[in-house]
Amino acid sequence: MSAESTPEPGIPGESGTTDEAGGGGPRRRPGGRRRRPRARRRGVMIAAWTAAGVVVLGGTGLGYVYVKLNGNIKSVDIDQALGTDRPTKADNGSENILVLGSDTRSGANKKLGGGADDGSARSDTAMIVHVYEGHKSASVVSVPRDTLIDRPECTDTRGGTHDAATGVMFNSAYTTGGAACAVKTVESISGVRMDHYLEVDFSGFEKLIDELGGVEITTTKDIKDPDSHLDLKAGTHTLDGAQALGLVRTRHGVGDGSDLGRIQLQQAFVKALVDQVKDVGLLTSGTKLYALADTATKAVTTDSDLGSLNSLMSFAGGLKGIGAADMNMVTLPVRYDPANPNRVIVEKAKAQQVWTALRNDRPIPRSATEGTATGEAAGVVSSS
Template identity: 80%
Template sequence: MSAESTPEPVIPGEAGPPDEPGRSAPRCRGKGRRRKPRGRRKGLMIAAWTAAGIVALGGTGAGYVFFKLNGNIKSVDIDQALGADRPTKADNGSENILVLGSDTRAGANKKLGGGTDDGSARSDTAMIIHVYEGHKKASVVSIPRDTLVDRPECTDAEGGAHDAAEDVMFNSAYTTGGAACAVKTVESMSGVRMDHYLEVDFSGFQKLIDELGGVDITTSEDIDDPDSHLNLKAGKHTLGGEQALALVRTRHGVGDGSDLGRIQLQQAFVKALVEQVKEIGLFSGGTRLYDLADTATKTVTTDSDLGSLKSLMSFAEGLKGISAANMDMVTLPVRYDPADPNRVLLQEQKAQQVWTALENDRPIPKSATEGTATGEAEDVVSGG
């Protein structure tokens, strides 16, 4: 995810703009957070419960419809790949779901993702959704793809072994070993068990937004990003699938031009999407209902525990009470790397506040995100 912006001076030890040459100042890294050569990436975002909620609507049918939708769902056996050496499951009814946006370069995604049709896949958007006990509130923690981490040794879903690596970008975990490696990396970073996994791709996201009839948003300033091909004047807009995808991939048209600014746009869009799905009459039935459910089930890849329509319906039922007003959305506490502002480093003590809150089913304290790099794109996009 990058095309560079005009450099500004980097002050050692402070957050600088993301696309300038870094100085040779010494790094003050958190434990195990280092670097990997940068590649061109694009981001993708979707709310887990929005996709799952639409999927659940398909369960109102019977016979052919049920089996058709059930057959659409792809799943991966995360548990088998990860084995028993994992953080302990919570026993209080709370859940943690890792949601990844995938930009595979195969098939319909070739045009949307760019590059060649080589079948490779990348995950440039990652969110941990923590659903609190009682399933009335949720916290969403975005993990910047440029975060430098120690990736643990992992086994992919096909049984292939991958060595541990230091100083690599977070999103290299998925590229290296797929979903299982991404989950293991998150669990290694956080010490928190991921109960479920959901993945959504470019083409499915775009089609899903189109079939929803678009999403209403308001921009507080003009957005013009030639890389994502998004050009919006300040004001109210109804974004179709192509524009929605451009919005969640935009970075150079807002804030400081960083991936952190893009995350802020993604979070705002998710809230708008969640609220709108609740208001547009999805329960009216008919062909539109089936088309939405068909697209949603083709769009998601899940862990094996959610790999059936029945399981996904049950999962969605447990999330439907969570509104945008009850979602606390934060970015994992990071700062720009003084030696390479195209990368970010964890603020270890603040990140630990986040992990401790999730592990103990408590709200994330405001102190965890105070004084961290933000991307400077707050309030650029809102719902409605």
């Protein structure tokens, strides 16, 4: 099937694009009355992420609350670690953000990951979020953790150097050298400059969903996975934090049991979260707003440019016009590795279509993801 005509920039999901989580293109939302500046300053500004579904909330203020929330945010100086040998930064206002869901396999995360308490760092979720010029729409590219790639030599944020490696799993970059090596690897395989980095801790994600009062989703099939402690009958559910975390981490309860099926659940959950969070009455309770902001800021690690409450709020505010219908979510084009069905290999020609689209601030063409491995879990979860 050939790609259709190319739509105008910044309108993903129209002719020539695809959306694996829902199949429909974005719709223009009717304009609403602007909030007064005072209300907007006190309001909620949201940036959603994957796979594991991150939400960043912030409220302005002075004194203890501001200092407390500002002190919660952890940041890493990725620009210093990577130096100047990087892809060119776009000059039209578009942005690329690498979003990772991390699990240290220690402390509170031990029971969530089901692994040994060895203190090692793992990244089970990776999404490249491209925000188009004008910040009215976005494309999200999920990168399977099991993708075999060539990892470049990199320097971590502590100054340690890590050798290059050939034919290793994508998530080994984070395990080996943390945030800086993860960004270096993404830039190496894509040729796309990452403007920002956002990492969300799994235990913090669970608490955040609970603070939000849960997220409503509909399952079209039963999902049962003892490994992720998830047992859902087909139907509509309001997931608490533990269930939401189980959903975005399950891989044996849906589809072909691969990481690709899990990615499709993550994409559907992110859309449900983005849609639902608009209806949460946060402005009615300052206490609830503070609890959400406290939990969210404790859960995230950012690049140094976003490492303050003001910077994070400004960044999130720039994304508040992007709803679920404005997001085109795809998976990096891959095929199963003939030598190991638990690994996938990049479909280089199709992947190049994705990277070229992002570099040029254009929608991802439908042809980039046609005929690639999917994990067979599409349509299992949708927003209610």
